[in-house]
Amino acid sequence: xxxxxxxxxxxxxxxxxxxxxxxxxxxxxxxELDELGGxxxxxDPAMPGHPIVYASRGLPALTGYPRRAVLGRNARxxxxxxxxxxxxxxxxxxxxxQRAHHVAILNYRRDGSPHWVLLHVAPVFHAAxxxxxxxxxxxxxxxxxxxxxxxxxxxxxxxxxxxxxxxxELPCAATHAGEVFVDIDKRGLETTRWLEAEEPRVASDxxxxxxxSTASSIFSALNRYSxxxxxxxxGKRCDSVGxxxxxxxxxxxxxxxxxxxxxTDRHLPDMPIVYASDAFLSLTxxxxxxxxxCNCRFxxxxxxxxxxxxxxxxxxxxxxxxxxxxxxxxxxxxxxxDLLQVSPIRNASGKVAFHVWVHLDESAKxxxxxxxxxxxxxGAVGAVRVAVRSLSASGSxxxxxx
Amino acid sequence: xxSATRLDGDYPFHGKNxxxxxxxxxxxxxxxxxxxxxxxxxxxSSACADQGSPSLLDxxxxxxxxxxxxxxxxxxDVTACKLKVIEGERDFVIQMNDKxxxxxxNEYGKFSHPFGCSKLSSTKICGExxxxxxxxxxxxxxxxxxxxxxxxxxxxxxxxxxxxxxHIFLVPNPTNRLSPFWDKKMFGLITKIAAEVNSAAFRVFxxxxxxxxxxxxxxxCYFANPLPxxxxxxxxxxxxxxxNVTDMKTRSxxxxxxxxxxxxxxxxxxxxxxxxxxxxxxEACLTLRENNTAHSLMISNSxxxxxxxxxxxxxxxxxxxSAWECCGYFVYHAKVDFDRASExxxxxxxxxFSPEDGAFEDLKNLCCAIADDLDTCACAE
Numbered sequence: 001x002x003x004x005x006x007x008x009x010x011x012x013x014x015x016x017x018x019x020x021x022x023x024x025x026x027x028x029x030x031x032e033l034d035e036l037g038g039x040x041x042x043x044d045p046a047m048p049g050h051p052i053v054y055a056s057r058g059l060p061a062l063t064g065y066p067r068r069a070v071l072g073r074n075a076r077x078x079x080x081x082x083x084x085x086x087x088x089x090x091x092x093x094x095x096x097x098q099r100a101h102h103v104a105i106l107n108y109r110r111d112g113s114p115h116w117v118l119l120h121v122a123p124v125f126h127a128a129x130x131x132x133x134x135x136x137x138x139x140x141x142x143x144x145x146x147x148x149x150x151x152x153x154x155x156x157x158x159x160x161x162x163x164x165x166x167x168x169e170l171p172c173a174a175t176h177a178g179e180v181f182v183d184i185d186k187r188g189l190e191t192t193r194w195l196e197a198e199e200p201r202v203a204s205d206x207x208x209x210x211x212x213s214t215a216s217s218i219f220s221a222l223n224r225y226s227x228x229x230x231x232x233x234x235g236k237r238c239d240s241v242g243x244x245x246x247x248x249x250x251x252x253x254x255x256x257x258x259x260x261x262x263x264t265d266r267h268l269p270d271m272p273i274v275y276a277s278d279a280f281l282s283l284t285x286x287x288x289x290x291x292x293x294c295n296c297r298f299x300x301x302x303x304x305x306x307x308x309x310x311x312x313x314x315x316x317x318x319x320x321x322x323x324x325x326x327x328x329x330x331x332x333x334x335x336x337x338d339l340l341q342v343s344p345i346r347n348a349s350g351k352v353a354f355h356v357w358v359h360l361d362e363s364a365k366x367x368x369x370x371x372x373x374x375x376x377x378x379g380a381v382g383a384v385r386v387a388v389r390s391l392s393a394s395g396s397x398x399x400x401x402x
Numbered sequence: 403x404x405s406a407t408r409l410d411g412d413y414p415f416h417g418k419n420x421x422x423x424x425x426x427x428x429x430x431x432x433x434x435x436x437x438x439x440x441x442x443x444x445x446x447s448s449a450c451a452d453q454g455s456p457s458l459l460d461x462x463x464x465x466x467x468x469x470x471x472x473x474x475x476x477x478x479d480v481t482a483c484k485l486k487v488i489e490g491e492r493d494f495v496i497q498m499n500d501k502x503x504x505x506x507x508n509e510y511g512k513f514s515h516p517f518g519c520s521k522l523s524s525t526k527i528c529g530e531x532x533x534x535x536x537x538x539x540x541x542x543x544x545x546x547x548x549x550x551x552x553x554x555x556x557x558x559x560x561x562x563x564x565x566x567x568x569h570i571f572l573v574p575n576p577t578n579r580l581s582p583f584w585d586k587k588m589f590g591l592i593t594k595i596a597a598e599v600n601s602a603a604f605r606v607f608x609x610x611x612x613x614x615x616x617x618x619x620x621x622x623c624y625f626a627n628p629l630p631x632x633x634x635x636x637x638x639x640x641x642x643x644x645x646n647v648t649d650m651k652t653r654s655x656x657x658x659x660x661x662x663x664x665x666x667x668x669x670x671x672x673x674x675x676x677x678x679x680x681x682x683x684x685e686a687c688l689t690l691r692e693n694n695t696a697h698s699l700m701i702s703n704s705x706x707x708x709x710x711x712x713x714x715x716x717x718x719x720x721x722x723x724s725a726w727e728c729c730g731y732f733v734y735h736a737k738v739d740f741d742r743a744s745e746x747x748x749x750x751x752x753x754x755f756s757p758e759d760g761a762f763e764d765l766k767n768l769c770c771a772i773a774d775d776l777d778t779c780a781c782a783e
């Protein structure tokens with residue numbers, strides 16, 4: 001009796017997990033995902049314990065876990081004793097903030113052997129109401145760093161490591177060593193010790209590209225099959241319902257400005273984009289409908305400097321202008337070096353109405369009529385100021401109440 | 403399309419109140435106007451929709467001004483000054499600005515020495531030099547970065563006490579001038595600059611209200627909406643030989659209009675032939691000067707319209723209206739005045755500077771005569 005009850009619960013659980021997918025996408029989505037290469041998971045944050053609801057075909061090869069063994073468990077099962085706590089904290093924060101994140105992290109296979117992976121985590125949003133449906137997590141194995149190329153092939157690997165441990169000072173080894181011995185989880189104890197001696201690995205561009213392209217394929221599959229059940233899934237959240245329209249005369253004036261820029265409104269929740277120039281759409285590959293109402297963060301990606309983003313935030317809060325350089329992402333996932341000018345813009349009431357973000361792809365071979373990029377951008381800022389300060393743009397603010 | 407070398411972001415001048423002798427040996431960015439005749443269309447409305455993308459000169463002026471503002475060279479952020487439209491028929495525009503000082507204009511005394519001369523009066527320029535513009539020799543405009551200012555150019559200097567965004571002084575180099583007052587050549591250059599900027603928001607103002615020639619009398623700024631005077635009704639005063647639209651383009655007549663029901667009597671000169679317009683307006687202003695009649699000008703619609711405001715001195719205050727005040731735009735220093743400003747009050751204030759009917763009629767007839775007279779010569783210029 002007990003076994004059958006246990007079996008029944010297990011079955012129920014399995015159905016629940018399967019339903020997580022099929023409720024949002026058609027039944028064929030699993031088959032489609034099965035076709036994709038690489039090791040990845042889908043997790044459902046709405047279910048208790050934030051469990052894995054789908055594991056890819058490539059997962060067992062990388063992690064040693066059969067697919068069914070990981071379903072229903074939380075993704076932390078891949079972490080272990082020597083996994084960097086800071087990396088885990090970063091992941092947790094990204095999940096909480098519902099944004100994409102990537103990190104090179106030490107994972108453990110089922111047999112306890114540790115291995116380095118580039119973990120790319122991204123939220124899957126319901127386009128209509130902005131709720132997070134799932135998280136996807138892609139695992140790309142990271143090869144050993146090139147300078148250890150002297151070690152050829154896996155046979156010599158252990159030997160090199162031993163040498164390295166003796167010769168190099170690695171502060172992290174000391175801290176983790178302690179943990180290893182007191183931690184209950186003694187998986188891979190032996191191998192962990194020699195792995196500690198190694199520096200944390202860094203993902204190569206190739207690894208990152210692989211992660212991104214896998215993520216992109218997953219999104220495409222989800223999109224394709226979600227339409228069948230009436231949902232649209234997208235990689236970022238949008239809410240264009242709440243934006244008040246700009247006056248038509250302001251739209252017209254802004255339309256004459258040729259530089260790549262957007263206007264955001266800090267007074268609306270999540271500071272959405274309320275205007276985007278055609279040049280901006282060309283630069284980033286998005287359509288106007290996709291981005292109006294969204295916060296600019298969709299331009300950021302794993303390699304975008306968090307410090308620079310914070311600097312921009314600080315200046316926005318203080319209503320000050322700033323000029324920064326950062327790496328931004330187009331819709332197709334490719335990156336570009338962005339020379340970005342952000343400035344508060346006042347309307348005729350004298351108060352800050354918008355912020356203008358003037359973008360410039362530094363690597364684009366563009367002749368701005370012989371002007372420097374900075375002058376080209378400042379010209380846009382000036383033109384926006386004149387347009388926004390107009391009385392018709394500021395609307396009925398200025399007329400005394402009738 | 404512009405044969406240009408890249409501008410750097412270097413601004414070799416620093417600090418306010420730079421004495422003029424520090425302009426010696428100075429290097430600035432130079433914009434040379436192209437010689438190709440720009441077709442003006444006087445009949446085009448000044449709605450933004452009719453215009454194409456911003457011109458190169460427009461972008462440069464705005465960027466230089468914005469950069470100047472970023473560097474903290476201005477006394478205050480004029481975009482933080484609140485605007486209000488006064489209830490009524492005229493749509494007068496008023497601004498609340500307790501930092502703007504009309505006396506700041508008086509600091510710019512006369513300077514009759516050319517730039518580069520070390521022995522100068524102690525006049526001060528309150529603002530940074532942004533750009534120099536001169537007539538070029540090539541078809542297309544060109545931009546020359548960091549060069550010595552030419553002898554016959556116009557210097558664009560940011561007004562550290564701006565009335566609107568982009569407020570600049572247009573200061574000609576006085577070396578080659580025949581008379582201490584502005585002349586036709588200079589006025590022509592300034593009108594060309596307006597045409598080159600080609601922005602409905604860019605207007606040039608002139609105050610011919612002091613007996614002493616003042617080289618900072620030409621100013622310009624950006625304001626996206628029509629000024630009250632531009633929305634006022636007008637009636638034509640002259641009837642150049644060919645009235646209809648298509649012939650206007652070939653005959654290049656200058657039309658003279660008078661404002662109707664506007665508190666300050668004004669004339670409007672309109673033409674799509676820049677030379678004809680410059681000739682007529684210069685001649686009219688010369689006559690006014692000879693008669694010691696104070697007047698203000700406003701050039702709008704990318705240089706195809708010129709408003710002329712003859713004024714009589716206010717005997718109580720001994721002053722005149724500034725050019726933008728003539729256009730219906732007023733700056734208030736005190737909140738209490740700003741809050742209770744009314745159309746009636748502003749209208750009567752403006753009317754007090756308006757010449758008598760008789761005097762205005764004479765002026766109108768004179769201007770029409772000039773316009774008709776120069777009509778035949780216009781094409782020859």
